[in-house]
Amino acid sequence: GGGSSSRLFMNLREDKGYTYGAYSSLAADKLVGQFSANASVRTDVTDSAVVEFIYEINKLVDEGVTQEELEKAKASLAGSFGRSLESPATIANFALNIERYGLPKDYYETYLQKMNALTVEDINQTAKNLINPDNLYITAVGNASEIKDKLAQFGEVIMYDNMGFPAKEMAAVDADMTVEKVIDNYIEAIGGKSAASAIKAAKVTMVAEIMGQQLTIEQVFDNANMRYMQNTLVGGNVMQSSVIKDGKGLVKVRGQSMDMTDEQMDASKMETYYLPELYYGTMGYTLKLDGIKDVEGTPAYKVIVTTPLGATVSNYYSVESGLKIKNENPVSGDTFYTDYQEKNGVMIPMAMTIKSAMIPVPLEAKVTNLELNPVLTEEDFN
Structure with missing residues (x-):
């Protein structure tokens, strides 16, 4: 598994075409060592890839x-060992290992000699002694509904959520429930199509705290003209802003401007509309109902929204209330919606929790100002 000529790489990539690369690694430890192997593969060949991993390990x-x-x-090891000696940190780590594990004082000085003395018989006997394929833990990350049954051939399948907690089995979706009904139920839950459609524009200000500093998010929505603006401020200073208007998108980060690519524009349009569910049909999006999922204890319908160029987000709508309670975005992370309040006859979430790999802790944001159907000017989008 150590490179482009390895058995795993040649099997899963070159022979089968399952992945761009397959790798393995060894982690040595005085108490518990670890062998692991991994690859990112297409969903439909998840089980086939596992078969090949097991085959190569058994072989x-x-x-x-x-x-x-x-x-x-x-x-290969001799070359990497030599290059590692250029780093003072490596030398310090060698000294630490000698003390920590009680190694001979000349362990690293004679490392290459000891390695070169190893024979095929030494290696093969070590593999038999230390690798037990029956004790493998198989971990697959992906769409459980598509891979769970296929993985059952390898043993008991235990599911976890994306936070590492045991996933709750949800009831099956009623046969007469469709993705269109989920969206219709949501629109009815927030106040009905007439009231929701009457909101043509909005200004939203949200405030949160991160690392002891105030973070402010300002958003302006112009549904009628498909315009959108967002400023992100830290300590009162604008750190990032994005604008979509006239069919183009612009992102500014610390004063540096960059035009959005077609793909970025395609994905960003999902955030352009206030109450976007009203516009999914006119935007040409594809919607898919992906079962009932557990969202922190609340059963919710999962709806996958796909743009014409293939960007996707997932929305979760409470089975009981119909309200949207979560949004999963591969770029911005997960957003949870709470504290729905009636504004102009429409139920609006006034609190949001944002979880993203880009921030160290969940961001608790509250809406501090909300203007519905304000008079907008060109200045709002500059």
Whole structure:
């Protein structure tokens, strides 16, 4: 698994075409060592990829390595060992390991000699001693509804949510429930199509705290003209802003401007509209109902929204109330909606929790100012 000529790479990429790369690694430890292997593959070949991983691991244990493979591995390790000596941190780590594990004082000085002395028989016996394929843990991250049953051939399947907690099994979707009904129920839950459609524009200000500093998000929506603006301020200073108007998008970060690509514009249009569910049909989006999921204890319909160029987000609508309670966006992260309040006859979430890999802790944001159908000028989008 150590490179482009390795068994895993040649099997899963070159022979099967399942992935761009498949790799493995060893982590040595005095108490518990670890062997792991991984690849990112297409959903429809998840189980097939696992079969190949198991095949290669069994083959390593049962048949061992060849003399040619061992010589290539030695050459690779010798090269990487030599390059590592250029780093003072490596030298310090060597000294630490000698003390920590009680190694001979000349362990690293004679490392290459010891490695070169290893034989095929040494390697193959070590594989038999230390690798037990029956003890493998198989972890698959993806769409559970599509891969769960296929993975059952390898043993009991236990599901976890994206936070690592055991996932709750949800009831099956009623046969007569459709994605159109989920969206209709949501629009009815917030006040009905007539009231929701009457909101043509909005100004929203949200405030949160991050790392002891106030973070402010200002948004302006102009549904009629498909214009949108967002400013993100930290400590009162604008750190980032984005504007969509006249069919184009612009992003500014610390004073540096960059035009959005077609793909970025395609994905950003999802955020352009206030109450976007009213416009999914006219935007040409594809909607898919992906079952009932558990959202922090609340059963919710999952709806996958796909743009014409293939960008996707997932919305979750409470089975009981019909309200949208979560949005999953691969770019901005997960947003949870709470504290719905009636504004102009429409139920609006006044509190949001944002969880993203870009921020160290969940962001608790509250709407501090909301203007519905304000008079907008060109200045609002500059």
